[in-house]
Amino acid sequence: MCGTSGCSDPANTVTLTDPAKGETAVLRREVHGGHDHDHGPGHHHHHHHDHDEPHTHGPGGEVITLEQAVLAENDRIAARNRGWFETRGVLALNVMSSPGAGKTTLLESTIRALSDRLEIAVIEGDQMTAADAERIRAAGARAIQINTGAGCHLEADMVAEAIEVLDPKPGSLLVIENVGNLVCPAMFDLGERVKVAVISTPEGEDKPLKYPHMFRAAEVVIINKIDLAPHVDFDAAGCADNIRTVNPEARVITLSAKTGAGMEDWLAFLSEQPSTAAS
DSSP, X not given: OHHHHTSSOTTOEEEEEETTTXXXXXXXXXXXXXXXXXXXXXXXXXXXXXXXXXXOOXXXXXXXXXXXXXXXXXXXXXXXXXXXXXXXXXXXXXXXXXXXXXXXXXXHHHHHHHXXXXXXXXXXXXXXXXXXXXXXXXHTOEEEEEEOTTOOSOOHHHHHHHHHHHOOOTTOEEEEEOOSOSSGGGGOOOSOSEEEEEEXXXXXXXXXXXXXXXXXXXXXXXXXXXXXXXXXXXXHHHHHHHHHHHOTTOEEXXXXXXXXXXXXXXXXXXXXXXXXXXX
């Protein structure tokens, strides 16, 4: 698992930025060797490390034990997030893809199409910068930026901190744009109602077969940048077949977030969800 195999810096700092106020708070600073844990303001749902559990990466069951402990704690916080969303009727989506698939452009188009009748808020996940959160705010939605530093995915405790600040309104749509990565985000439940995977035509139609865990985890798969398909020799039908090979139940939506082609299918999906149907 990425949390124990080295893709997260052991001295990693995770920050949350509110572009509207220009404020930044440290959510997590961890140096396990020295046990320096600095968690953000009001941190009563923190990323837990049981120091009775081994932190070594040696042979045997030590790594597996640590992985299980990390995922179990994440699932506990995710369940609390989910209860919070359900109590308030907030439709929470976890949008995942490789970098450059067009997640932010999709969100911008969605906000512009729905913001006059639906309250939308966004949690942006990136390793660095608040550029995407600024784009979301310019499109007309409130946004919080989480920078994971060396981390390659969002976790439930990060989302819990973000929703304390963002405070999505009852009956609203909350979109969590995960860090660009087709592996690790699929492993971590954030408390969302729906996982959405986005693939773009330049990536090739075989991506679902190469990264089956991501596409198996997603209830909805969006094939984006369909306007580029003729120029990159992309087989849309073949891609849809590959998605259904790993996930026969997935709802496949083909669109171009840039041109608007196919966006009506995505908006129709959102309108069908209980929290947004009456909006």
